[in-house]
Amino acid sequence: MEGAAADAVQRLHPAFTTFINSGYLESQRQLRDRLLKGEWDETVKEWALRNGVAEFQKYVVEHGEEKGIKVSWDDIQKLYANPEDLSPLADNEPARLMAQAVITQAVYKEHVEVYKACVDSSKQLANVIESGQRTGASTILSLVRRLLPIPFLK
Numbered sequence: 001m002e003g004a005a006a007d008a009v010q011r012l013h014p015a016f017t018t019f020i021n022s023g024y025l026e027s028q029r030q031l032r033d034r035l036l037k038g039e040w041d042e043t044v045k046e047w048a049l050r051n052g053v054a055e056f057q058k059y060v061v062e063h064g065e066e067k068g069i070k071v072s073w074d075d076i077q078k079l080y081a082n083p084e085d086l087s088p089l090a091d092n093e094p095a096r097l098m099a100q101a102v103i104t105q106a107v108y109k110e111h112v113e114v115y116k117a118c119v120d121s122s123k124q125l126a127n128v129i130e131s132g133q134r135t136g137a138s139t140i141l142s143l144v145r146r147l148l149p150i151p152f153l154k
Contacts, residue, residue, distance in 0.1 A: 031122035040114050048110035049083035052103030059102060060095070069095045 053076070060071050075088040083103055089096035 028122050028126035031125050032118050035118040035121055036115060039118060040111065044110060044114050045107070048107045049103060050080060051110070052106030053079045053083050053099075055106055056099045056102040059098060064095075067094065067098075069098060071095050071099075 056079070057071075057076050060069055060076075064070060069092070071089065071092065078088040079086070079099065086096050086099055089099055
């Protein structure tokens with residue numbers, strides 16, 4: 001009986017390990033996606049867009065005259081109100097191109113930071129979940145040890 005049981009455990013162990021690992025990876029991915037959606041879509045994206053407008057406004061103040069870029073106060077306020085709508089700069093190609101570049105850079109920079117933070121958090125949460133599963137697995141194994149009369153499990 002010992003040989004057959006040992007063979008069964010050797011066959012099941014890799015499958016059990018793969019199952020636990022795939023659950024960990026899937027948990028980590030789902031947690032990351034949820035955190036990212038919550039953090040980015042609901043909060044940080046708007047901040048990043050407005051930060052990009054602020055960076056563009058700063059650029060116009062510091063370099064606009066030498067680069068031939070003029071933007072009115074009203075147009076800047078329209079950009080703050082809706083940073084994704086560059087139509088207030090439609091008749092000013094250099095300003096529109098610069099605004100798009102600066103806003104996009106600000107958004108990408110912040111998105112990378114939020115993504116990294118969400119990945120780190122999701123790994124920590126997945127580890128907590130996985131440790132709970134291992135605890136559950138060890139509980140199941142101890143129950144199997146008590147119920148099955150397999151000498152090497154005791």
